[in-house]
Amino acid sequence: MTGLKYIINKIKENINYFQYEKMKNQITLFFFFLLFMVVIFIDLATAKIDFVVGDVSNRDIVAPKTISYIDEVKTTELKNEMLSTVVDVYDFDINILPRTISKLDGLFNLLAESKVVTSEDLLSADSETRLKNFLKENQLFLSENSRKVLLAENDNDKSFIYLNSKLLLENYLQRGISDKDLELNKKYLLKDINELNAEVEIKLIIADICSNLLKNNLVINQKETNDRRNKAIETVEPVRKNIIKGQVVVRRGEIVTDEQLYAIKELGLYENNIDKSKFLGTAIFMLFSMLILDGYLRKFKYKIYDDNNKIILLWLIIFFSLLMAKFGHYYNYFITPITAGALLIAILITPRIALISSIVVAFLVGMGIEYDSRVIAFVLLSSLIGVYTVVRTSHGYSLLKTGLIISIANVIVIASTGLIAQINYQELMLEMLLGALSGVLSAVITTGILPYFEYSFKITTPLTLIELGQSNHPLLQRLLLEAPGTYHHSVIIGNLAEAAANEIGLDAILVRVGAYYHDVGKIRRAGFFVENQFGSANPHDKLTPGISTLILTSHVKDGVALCKEYKIPQDIIDIVEQHHGNSYASFFYAKAISLYGENNVNKDDYRYPGPKPLTKEAAIIMIADSCEAAVRSLSNHGNNKIDNMVHKIINQKLNDGQFDECDISMKELMVVATVYIKILSSMFHSRIEYPENIVETEAR
Numbered sequence: 001m002t003g004l005k006y007i008i009n010k011i012k013e014n015i016n017y018f019q020y021e022k023m024k025n026q027i028t029l030f031f032f033f034l035l036f037m038v039v040i041f042i043d044l045a046t047a048k049i050d051f052v053v054g055d056v057s058n059r060d061i062v063a064p065k066t067i068s069y070i071d072e073v074k075t076t077e078l079k080n081e082m083l084s085t086v087v088d089v090y091d092f093d094i095n096i097l098p099r100t101i102s103k104l105d106g107l108f109n110l111l112a113e114s115k116v117v118t119s120e121d122l123l124s125a126d127s128e129t130r131l132k133n134f135l136k137e138n139q140l141f142l143s144e145n146s147r148k149v150l151l152a153e154n155d156n157d158k159s160f161i162y163l164n165s166k167l168l169l170e171n172y173l174q175r176g177i178s179d180k181d182l183e184l185n186k187k188y189l190l191k192d193i194n195e196l197n198a199e200v201e202i203k204l205i206i207a208d209i210c211s212n213l214l215k216n217n218l219v220i221n222q223k224e225t226n227d228r229r230n231k232a233i234e235t236v237e238p239v240r241k242n243i244i245k246g247q248v249v250v251r252r253g254e255i256v257t258d259e260q261l262y263a264i265k266e267l268g269l270y271e272n273n274i275d276k277s278k279f280l281g282t283a284i285f286m287l288f289s290m291l292i293l294d295g296y297l298r299k300f301k302y303k304i305y306d307d308n309n310k311i312i313l314l315w316l317i318i319f320f321s322l323l324m325a326k327f328g329h330y331y332n333y334f335i336t337p338i339t340a341g342a343l344l345i346a347i348l349i350t351p352r353i354a355l356i357s358s359i360v361v362a363f364l365v366g367m368g369i370e371y372d373s374r375v376i377a378f379v380l381l382s383s384l385i386g387v388y389t390v391v392r393t394s395h396g397y398s399l400l401k402t403g404l405i406i407s408i409a410n411v412i413v414i415a416s417t418g419l420i421a422q423i424n425y426q427e428l429m430l431e432m433l434l435g436a437l438s439g440v441l442s443a444v445i446t447t448g449i450l451p452y453f454e455y456s457f458k459i460t461t462p463l464t465l466i467e468l469g470q471s472n473h474p475l476l477q478r479l480l481l482e483a484p485g486t487y488h489h490s491v492i493i494g495n496l497a498e499a500a501a502n503e504i505g506l507d508a509i510l511v512r513v514g515a516y517y518h519d520v521g522k523i524r525r526a527g528f529f530v531e532n533q534f535g536s537a538n539p540h541d542k543l544t545p546g547i548s549t550l551i552l553t554s555h556v557k558d559g560v561a562l563c564k565e566y567k568i569p570q571d572i573i574d575i576v577e578q579h580h581g582n583s584y585a586s587f588f589y590a591k592a593i594s595l596y597g598e599n600n601v602n603k604d605d606y607r608y609p610g611p612k613p614l615t616k617e618a619a620i621i622m623i624a625d626s627c628e629a630a631v632r633s634l635s636n637h638g639n640n641k642i643d644n645m646v647h648k649i650i651n652q653k654l655n656d657g658q659f660d661e662c663d664i665s666m667k668e669l670m671v672v673a674t675v676y677i678k679i680l681s682s683m684f685h686s687r688i689e690y691p692e693n694i695v696e697t698e699a700r
Contacts, residue, residue, distance in 0.1 A: 024308045029294055032315035033287055036364070039322045040282055049269050051256045059331075061250040061264060062372070063243045069266040073258045074239040082232045089224040090178055096217035097173040101166060103138050103213060108162045110134050111150055146208045149201060157202060164196060165209045178218040186211055243267065285367055293360050297353070304349055313457050314349060317341050318361055325365040325379075333375055334414055335434040337441035338365070339406050342383035343390050343399075344446055347461045348453055351391045358383035374417040378410070378435070385409040386442065399463075403443025410435035460569035462509050468568065469513040475566045479520055485531030486522045489628065490515060496624040496679055500672040501617065511617045514575035517568060518621055521559025521576070525551055545592035546605065549585045553608045556580060578618040579625060581658040582610035612661045619664050620672050623650060627676050637684040646677050 049061065110130060131147055134140075142150075150158065168189060177185050193207045243249065243263060250260050264270050297305045304310040321341035328336030341361060346354035358380060366376030389402040414435040418428040454461055467473070471480070480487040494515035501511040526532045528539055528551050540548045559576040589606040613619040626649045631642050650673055653659060659669075 025294065025298075025305065025311050028308060028311050028315060029290055032319060033290055035319055036286055036290075036322060037283060039319070039326055040286070041279065042326075049264050051250075051261060051264070053256055053258055053261055055256045057250045057252055057254050057256055060248050060252050061269065063247045063249055063267055066242075066244050067266060068240060068242045069263075071239040071241045071259060071262065073262045074241075075236065078236050078239065079233050082236050083229055086225075086228050086232050088178075089221040089228065090176070090218040091221050092176055093217045093219055096215055097170065100169055100173060100213050100215065103140070104162070104166055104169065104209070106138070107134065107140075107209070108158060111158055112155075140212045142208050142212065146205045149205055160198065161202060161206055161209070164193075164198075165206050165213075168192060168206070168210055169213055172214060173217055176218045177214070177216045179216045179220070182214070182216045186214060189214060282367070286364060289360050289364055293356060296356055302350070302353065304353060309457055310349055310459075313453065313459070314345060314353065314357065317344050317348075317453075318357060318364075321361050322364065332431070332434055333372075334378065334410070334431045335438055335441075337438050337445050338379055339382045339386040339439065339442040340445040340449070342386050343402070343442060344450065344453065346387045346390050347446070347450065347463060348457070348459050351387050354387045355384065358387065374414075374421060377417050378413050381413045382406055382410050382439070382442075399443045399447050403440045405439070406442055407436040407439030410439050454569075458570050460510065460571040464569060465509045465513045468572065469509070469516060475520055475562060475568070476516060478523055482523045483519075483526035483529070483532050485534070486519050486526065486529060489531050490517070490519055492628055492683075493518065493621065493624045496628060496676055497617075497621045499679060500620045500624070500675045503671050503675050504616070504620075504668045506616055506620070510571060510575075511621065514572050514579075514617060515621050515624065517559070517563060517572050518576055518579045518625065519555065519559065520562050521555035521557065523562065524558045525555070528552070529555070540588075545588040545595065548591075549588045549606050552585050552588065553580075556608060574614065575618045575621055578611055578613045578615075579621050580608040581612040581622060581653075581656075582607050583622075583653070583656055583658055584608070612658050614661050616662055616664045616668070619659055619662050622658065623653065623669075623672060624676060626653070627680065631680045631684060634684075637681075642680050642684065643677050646673050646680070 051057065128147070128151065131151065135142060150161070172185055172189060189210055190207055193203050193210065196203055196206070198206075241263070243266075249263050249267070250256060254260075261270075297311075304314065318341065321338050324336050324338050324341070325333075328334070328338070338361070342354050342358045345357050362376050362380035362383065365379050366372060386402060386406050389405045390399070411432045414431050415428065418431060423431070450461065450463070453459065454464060471477075476487070479490070494512040497515045498508045498512040500506075501508040522529050522532070527536070528548075530538065540551075543551075556577060556579075560573055563573045563576055584603060584607045589601070589603060592601045592606065613622055627646050630645050630649055631637070634641055634645065650669055654669075
């Protein structure tokens, strides 16, 4: 709180050239508009999804809008399935077989021309060189062992090798071999060679020769194959999907699939940048809503509009409400104790402003964060019920009752909107439970944070006033025990002033409690005030008028000191300080004139220190205090004497300028006079005088 007020004060210091006093409410509104935008759009930025396929979702991903799109992931799967049924088209290369047999013939022709040396272990260097050159030219590779054996073998073995190699190559190449089937055919070839009736060494040479010469002779016809694939793909219809606004795309705890991730991207939730249209639309809506609330306060002339501290308080509470809404956005909205904001505004400012603020907050949250009509209904109805209930609060403990009523309302709202939205029953039951907890949390948070707002903004709430008005308050207990006459006088003043406050639309609780405390300063010198003397000797008879006046007027200063000692709110202290204004102590002033002569007495020496009443509440307590004492002093209360006395006192206060600093009107003063005359007349009405014998009989 202190940090925010420091920022506000710094802003005030730096915008004097803008005439802050004339623009303070607009500047405050703009400042909080920026804060609200930060809350909303930090939320939008962090709402961007950075999942990859296979991740576990840490929250529900809800569609912010209705879209229709082609599911490319599913469509691609169908296309791939169709492509798998298309057979590749091959062309038979008739030149491969003759070239292969030609290479085989060339190899054995070379071997036939080679001369074998007489030694078994030595090969002709010339034959070896010629063989290597032939293999290199024809891109063939024979192992060293195969080369040695071929050069050393007799003609019969060479003929066997040649004939079987040729037969096998012709057999496989005539059937056709594709590139992808080449290795498989080589395996079958080796199997066939292994079944030949020959020595292992001969089989190895045949395998070596055939493996080198066997090539694929089926060449894919790319054009025809592609044409067939394209025709197959054209038969696949794109898979179109619809997502409805508010639909859960991915639920918390689910493993993210390709299809879900594609849907998130189509909704525009996957990009790292903020949607510009969303930014602009939300900003306009938010500013428009805030201006409506500001205009409402100005149009209907609420006192808060002239009190910038309360304007700051109002926007601050709404700011906290948006923060709580953001918390709910990440977890579950229905557990959010957002109704606490409406309760605080109703208690700290006024219930009417709380009602209009609740509407604004509901739409700011519903349109700016959640984009959900259920959320709007939840915030709005929960807040309205909370305001209605807290207005009827009669003591502090009723906030718990308020919380329970809000919980019941939350359950009803969540259940009804959930049935409309066709939420599954298990999820709906969980939401109802969270909504019930939200109501209790709202009351608990309100109770806990209320004193901090009261202290920071110097606001006295009805709940605090009700506690102060309890007769067991320590300061009132002291007043009752140490100055009982003053205590009972204060209670009467409280009843008088409260009735008048109700008639002219003032804060009746503040007036009543202020009246209870207005004379607490008399505790310190209780015996010097006539209502506490109870027939005892009056000490003022032995004092000079000047000393008596000092004692009499000091009860105002003493009352302020006692109130501060007992941490009584400033609103009450103001009433204590102002309830006599700077009026004069008429009794001692008159006594001084009789003793010293009018020319020797300064009237200002017999005045109270002031200040004059600055509020209507202080003014009507001043009138009640004077009227009750004056009427009580009358020996005869008949023949319109009470009526005349009340009007006389009000006229004296008017003529003395006691109401110059407050905005109480003549019409309101007449209403106050009527109320006081009625109540005082009923208090001091004439009684029937009973005959003495009847009185004695009654006594027996």
